[in-house]
Every structure is written in C-alpha cells, then in structure tokens.
Amino acid sequence: EYLVAGTIPKLGKGYSNEVLISQYLANRLHLKVGSQFNTFFLAQGQNTLPKARRFTVSGIYNSGVKDFDSVYLIGDIKHVQLMNRWRPDQVGSFEVFVTDFNRIAETGQAVYQETGSLLNTQTITEKYYYIFDWLKLFDFNILIILCVMIAVSTINMVVALLVLILERTQMIGILKAMGATNWSVRKIFLYNALHLIVRGLLWGNGVALLVLYIQKYFGVIRLDPESYYVTTAPVSIDYGYIALLNVGTILVCLLVLLIPSYIITRIVPSKTIRFD
Template sequence: TQGDSGIQRKGIILGKELARSLGAYTGDLLAMMSPSVRMTPLGIIPKIKMVEVVGIFESKMYEYDSNLAFISLSSAQSLFGMKNRVSGIEIKVDDIDAAGHIAVVIQKKLGAPYFARGWMQMNKNLFSALKLEKITMFIILILIILVAAFNIISTLFMVVMDKAKDIAILKSMGATRASIMKIFSMQGLIIGVCGTALGCLAGFTIVPNLNKIVGFIEQLFDIEAFPSDVYYLDELPSQIQYFDSFLIIVFSILICFLASLYPAWRASRLDPVEGLRYE
C-alpha cells in the first residue's frame, strides 16, 4: 500500500490497477461523478466531487485492484445523497468457513427486505468452476495412473517371457507357484513404490517453489504465463493438501500392485517343460 492508510475526509484510496488505468498517483485530484443529478437552470447536471488520492492498495486480486476504491463514509453518503443511510454492511468473521452459516443466522434475524450473503455465495460461479476443475484433474490423474499400471503389466509380461528359462529351472528345483507369483508381484510393488516416491519428491519440491519456477520460465522465454487480467491473480497460488496426497499415494501403490498380479499369475502357471524345451 502506498500513501496514507487512513482515509481523509475528502480522500480516496484506489486499487493499483485502477490507479494505473487512470494514470493517478498519490496526491493527485480526481473528479468523482455520482449517478444522482441536480436540476439547474442550465439543465440536468451530474453531482461531481473532487477528491485527493491519499493511497494506493494492492490485494493481488486483479478484480479488486482494478475495480475498487475506498472513500470515507461521510463522503460517500454526501456524494450519493444518502444522508445517514448505508447501502450495505460487510463484517469480518474469525472462521471464514463458517461465513455461510453466519449469513443464514443474520438473514433469519433481519428478515425481509434485508438479505445476507457469505463470501462463497457471492463468488458461487467461481467456486463451482474450481470444483469442476478439481474433479476433472482428479479424473486425469486416475487415467495417468491407469496408463502407468498398463505399462507395468506389459513390462512384467516381457520379464516373464524373458525369464521363462529361469522360472522353469526354479520350478524344477521345487519352487511353488505361490513363491513364483510372490517374486513377480513384489517386483511390481517395488516399481510402484519407487515411482510414487520419485513423484512425491518432485511434487513436494516443485509446489513450494512453483512461483519461482514460473518466474524463471517467464524471464527465460520473455512471456507472461498468467496474465492478471485473465486469471485475476498475479501469481499462481499453491498449497499441498496432505490428506489428498496420502490418498493418491496409497491408490497409486495399490493400482501398481494389482497390475502386477496377472503377470505374476501367468508366471506361476508356466510349465517348466515348455520353458526348458528349446534350451
């Protein structure tokens, strides 16, 4: 924030993007025009109020920085001809997740014609889009894991074919089907654990440094990866959801293990005579 954090009687605080679009700086005078008009001998004249820019704020949300400005309550009431009335009241709650419940309680107490809305309800379309995006990303992740599982199946099938002689020798020496199956299922499990561990290491390293990586790529290729006027944010927010990560880790390892069972079963069913026939 630049300038005086307190709003003077005739001062205004502009959002960073709004100030840039207006070409306004701290100390400049702006003419504010009200929707209400005055009747004069010269006709209808809009109500205009001169205010001084006393500060510029930045919330890192393009929608707010490009559309919001703050003036004192008395100046706003005078400009809009509202006297001692207000058009709305915003309250800050300690628990943001309880905002919807608090809004319902307030609505019941106030009744009509007043209404109360929580911050999630006010941004319902945005959160609906984010929820859909999260579901889509989860489906894509499942498909990636399934592709990896099919790769494990094909890899183990090739190993079984390549090790047919060794399997036949083990069986001729008294190895049971269960022990053969255990060998190949453990191999699939090890592949899944190692792959998941490498993925976790990469993810837990990249996510906390995501904005630094994006900034480096932007400088390297002279591009703007996430324009604030398109994505509403000047940086990419990221947070590790440990519970979701745990579920994905368990699911990935489980899928890899299950994918190894069929090749392991085929290996355990290999006839030692067939395996040694051409040796």
C-alpha cells in the same frame, strides 16, 4: 498481500482523505501513490448537485479479480456516513467471514434467518457464481487427469511385469521344480514391481515438489488476470493429499499386477527348463 505500492490508509478519529485504489483504476486514471483526485457522489432528489470530495492515493492494490478491482475504492467510511446523514453505527452493507468455507451455504442460511425482512443476504458463491462454476470445472479436469495418470501408470507396470516374467521363464521353471509354490514365485515379481513403483514415485514426488516450491515462492508461471482472475498460477501443497495419492497409486498398481502374475501358474517346469 495484494498491496503493490504505497501503504494502507491511516484512519483516525477525524476524517481521513487517504484511499486505496486498484492498479486497474490507477492505470486508467493515470494515478500513482501520492496523487490527488476529485470524486463526485450523486445525491438523491432532483436539482441536487453532486457532492465532491478530494482524496489522496496512499496505496495501490491488485487482487487479480477485475470485477472487484474495477468497482471498489477503499477509504474512510465516515465520508459516506456524512453524505448520507447516517449515524456512526450505520453502514450500507457488511461482510461475515467464515472459518470453514465448506459450510458457507449453511452459514449463509443462518445469517439470512437472522436478518430483517427489509434487508437481503448473499453468500460469495451466490454473488460470484460464475467464478465458482469455473473453479468446479477445474476440479473436474483435475479428477480426469488423475484417473488418466493412474491408468497409464498401471498399464506401464503391467507391461513391465509381463516382460520380466517372459525374460525369467526358465528361472521360474527351475524354482517350481525345486518345490517353490506358485504364490511364492509370484511374490518375487510383485516385490520387484513394488520396488520399481516406489523408486518411480520417489523421483516423481521429488521433481514435482521442486517445481511446486519454485512456483509458490517465485511465481514463474504467469497468468492473464482478466481470464484467470489471478496473476500467477496458485499453488497449494497438501502433504496429506500427496501421501494419500502415493499410497493409492501403490495399492492400485499392485492389485492390477496380480492379474499378469497369474501367468506364472501356467508355466510348466518340464517345458521351461528345456527352453533355450
């Protein structure tokens, strides 16, 4: 998914000279798909000449993470094994992929316990801790924004309900004079408020989902990868979270609206019916 040009290197039984290079390095080295370049590997020991290999660029990738793109060149591991005199089953390091990212710390500890004392293990959250600290800051900002949005929506609904009650003061007095209870009158305004809330949520969800789908499939909003580690603003649409947020907004608004609807119990029919 990060390939921007060319193809993945073709690996076979022999030694493949095709490599995958990052767009960051390709721009700095003035390379393109099909270009050939010399690579020098420093050997251990004194008076040892560097070992040279000539590779061909088969593809160019861009992960959006400069710390990765500026370091890694992807190719046939047989070259490294030959220069280091390793056996075919020997590697410098390997990665373990987890299915549940929330348990990465637990999995990392389990892998560490099974690893020999001469080797070390490190989870991705430990290796790139600064990136994940940056993401946690985003999560905190999202929580603050959601709290502010819910607070603003509840205040707007309280004001709207108060206006409705004040405009219908005479109607409330007539209903109470005809025998309507305070709770039955309050339910009329709460149902009206619920109608307004649901109607607003339908419009809001429609516009929001439209914008999210446009960003997800077309990537309209672009970002600087050196600052944000991605080229476009990423979008994740979780219908479960959306439904939960909508239900939570409705419940919070209705609970808050119970307070201004209490004004109805203070309205006296004998005074409001004469009100002009």
